Amino acid sequence: MxxxxxxWICWNDxxxxxxxxxxYRQRxxxxxVGKVASNTMIYSGNIASE
Known part of the structure; x- marks a missing residue:
């Protein structure tokens, strides 16, 4: 026992x-990555609209 x-305790730890x-690191x-991707999309969208 x-x-x-x-x-069990070791496994939980x-x-x-x-x-x-x-x-946490993945998050x-x-x-x-999400920020960079959205910034890139906004940036390329601005270039395309000009």
Whole structure:
């Protein structure tokens, strides 16, 4: 029982760690990419309309 609980706690910590690092960074990156993409579209739209 103790080993199972320890494994469970360790597993939860690992998931939390991965979630914080991977998902948070991915969200940051996707926000940056989204901003760049929308700025590029606006910019190219302005060029096309001129």
């Amino acid at each position: 103790n080993a199972l609980v320890k494994t 690992t998931i939390a760690f991965l979630y914080k690092n991977v998902v 940051e990156v996707s926000v940056k």
